[in-house]
Amino acid sequence: ESLAVDGMVGPETLEAYNNCERKYNIYITLNVLQAQKYIEIVENNPSQKVFLNGWLKRVTLNKE
Numbered sequence: 488e489s490l491a492v493d494g495m496v497g498p499e500t501l502e503a504y505n506n507c508e509r510k511y512n513i514y515i516t517l518n519v520l521q522a523q524k525y526i527e528i529v530e531n532n533p534s535q536k537v538f539l540n541g542w543l544k545r546v547t548l549n550k551e
Contacts, residue, residue, distance in 0.1 A: 518546040 490499055507513065525542040529535050 522546045 490503055504510065504513065522543055525539060525546075529539050
């Protein structure tokens, strides 16, 4: 089933996630997209590079 993309996490999105067999794949994808956004911020504003390592630590995979 597909969902209409509206930019909101609503009940249909949560239901689709809860029924998903590959939740870990979603987690990985969201981390990659988040890291990509941080890199884009630095590319558009090099003064933000000082924050990049800290930002990227937020998306590292911890298996603790």
